[in-house]
Amino acid sequence: MACASQELAVDVAVIGAGPAGLTAAYLLTKQGKSVAIIEKDASYVGGISRTVAHEGYRFDIGGHRFFSKSQQVVDLWNEILGEDDFIQRPRMSRIYYEGKFYSYPLRAFEALANLGLLRSIACMLSYLRYRLFPKKDVESFEDWTTNQFGHKLYSIFFKTYTEKVWGMPCDEMSADWAAQRIKGLSLWSAVIDGLKRSLGLNKTPNDGMATKTLLETFRYPRLGPGMMWEAARDKVLASGHGHLFMGHGLKQLTADARGGWRMSASGPDGDIVVSARHAISSAPMRELAKRLHPLPESAFQASELGYRDFLTVALMVEGEDLFPDNWIYIHDSKVKVGRVQNFRSWSPEMVPDADMACVGLEYFCFEGDGLWSMDDEDLVALATDEMEVLGLVDRKKIRSGAVVRQEKAYPVYDASYAANVDALRRELESKHPTLHLVGRNGMHRYNNQDHAMMTAMLTVENILAGERVYDTWCVNEDAEYHEAGEEGTDKALPSREVSADQAAALASLREVPERVEPGRRAA
Structure with missing residues (x-):
């Protein structure tokens, strides 16, 4: 680890040692590029995917299943940590409501039995009412979920938990949140699945909600997800091309006259200053915007991000x-x-x-x-x-x-977040093509760990190519494949050596980001 209170020059400066930042740093150092990473936390790498140790116990900040339909991500996990440090674990999660447990994803007959006859009838009538006569102006989480499940089921299974998570009424949350995170859940599919189970017809391994792949098991590092990012950190430092400054928060990121960057960060022993040709940021967009120099015109909109x-x-x-x-x-x-x-x-x-x-x-x-x-x-x-x-x-x-x-x-996905994100994104892409936003907070998108990694993987491809070959904002961010489907079945990172027609075909796949055609800015 490099000493603090110094200046150094590298190829790429990285803000944040979470999954996206460390993925980018690892892949860049593999290619012989020099990298300097700053991390605000003084003790842990991995961001929200870190594992905390306390008196011999280890626990996560949230749960992090290691599952992806991207074979590239799966291969990278195995490369960084090694397959021997993964274990296969049974997957089970439930909903607790009024003293009873409900399987998640919901199973129709179990839910109806727990709710009782009268409430179940009310739920089904509410569901049919909104399927036949849906709300026309769908703007909020409440609108979207009511149309999908009926107001009664929405109030039981979505409203209370969602408002706990976000600290705001569901009618003030953007419908984007529901469309992204729960669009794979279908009441009709749950009813059909329940009928098949009741009649003993659900016997095929790939049949509906009974899919027995990563639905019921998942891989997990023996000592938690932090194990993965500690290994990535060690590989970056062992490469001889990487520098890591723990306990250093971003002070300022200044564009130089040559299209590069000068990054300063404050630490316990003083400031460090890093000069770099490219900068990769996984810092929250709001925090990055107010530390950029010159200050973006869209800084006020970025300040509204929650x-x-x-x-x-x-x-x-x-x-x-x-x-x-x-x-x-x-x-x-x-x-x-x-x-x-x-x-x-x-x-x-x-x-x-x-x-x-x-x-x-x-x-x-x-x-x-x-x-x-x-x-x-x-x-x-x-x-x-x-x-x-x-x-x-x-x-x-x-x-x-x-x-x-x-x-x-x-x-937070409030009513104005999309416009605020888009304003800053477009300004930075137009004025600062060597500044790259990655990861959950870096892009203000509630994506999963593998999607955060993919944004970093594509960013590295763009840096190595010397142009924005891939549009990282097209990385799929929905969560429905976490409930069904096989790991590593789709190629989420398309080859750069493809024709325009092949690229368009690949881009039509759910998990495949768009390849930007030569001469066209990623939009």
């Missing part, structure tokens, strides 16, 4: 098998917790004692609000109380707890 923060309260509990789920969504207004992770179900190796378990209660908040500002001791007490209210853990078996706060975990 983020939801997040904290995890990890409880160490006596008992090996508390519940079988990897995580449980809490759709219950009696408690503040939004989701509960069971880290032994992710990997038994993350819990050092065979007679203990570790659960993580996830609270969605805004930096500086009541939850965020609570003392750690009070948060552990709150989590203990809420686990007892939910009936998931006996408080007498809880032995200790720890709290981890995560700033800007989720980019």
Whole structure:
């Protein structure tokens, strides 16, 4: 690791050592390019995909299944970490509502049985009403989800949890959020699946919601996702081409007179200054915009972008098998917790004692609000109380707890976010072609880990080519393939050596980003 309080010149400056930043740095150093990375966190790489260690226990900031339809991403995971450090784990998640559990994705007959006859009839009538007479002006999350499932099912299975996560009414959230994250869920498919199960007809491995591939199992690093990004960090540094500055926050990113960049960052021992031909940023767009020099004309619009923060309260509990789920969504207004992770179900190796378990209660908040500002001791007490209210853990078996706060975990999809993102994106692409935005916060898109990596992979291709060959904004960001389909079945990174007709055909595939034709700006 390079010393602080110094200046150096590299080929590429990278802001952020999360999945996108480290993927870009790893691939660039493999090609002999020199890279300098700054990371605001002083202890961990991996961003929201890091794994925190506490008294021998390891726990994630959210859950991170290692699944992708991109063979390139799967191959890169295996290359960085090695297949021997992956384990295959059963996948189970459920919804907790009014003291009962519902499978997720929803299974129609189970849901109807739990809801009871009268409420089930009301749900079906509401569903039919909105399928026959849908809302015409679909602008909000509430509009989109009501049209898809009916207002009754929306109010039961979407409204409470979604408003916990985002801290805003569903009628103020953009419909883009629903269209991106839950468009793969279909009530009709769930009903058909339930009929097949009831009649014993659901026997084929690729039949509807019973698909038995990554739907029921997934790969996972033995010691959590941080294991992947610690390995990537080590490979970058071992290459001899990489520099990493931990505990260094971006101070300013200045465009020089030659189309390159001068990046300054503040750390515990002073500032570092990096000169580079290209800059890659996975920093939140709002934060990047106000640190750019010259200040973008769209900086005010970028300042309007919102983020939801997040904290995890990890409880160490006596008992090996508390519940079988990897995580449980809490759709219950009696408690503040939004989701509960069971880290032994992710990997038994993350819990050092065979007679203990570790659960993580996830609270969605805004930096500086009541939850965020609570003392750690009070948060552990709150989590203990809420686990007892939910009936998931006996408080007498809880032995200790720890709290981890995560700033800007989720980019907010409010009514104006798309226009604000587009304004900054277009200005930067037009004025600064050597500045590249990647990852979840870097692009203000709620994408998955593999999609964040793909934006970095394509950015590296563009840098090596000396032009924007690929439009990174076309990387698919929806989550529906996490519930069905086989890993590594589609080539998400098309070859650069293709004809225009072949590129157009590839671009029509769901997971394949568009190849920008020569001479045309990525739009």
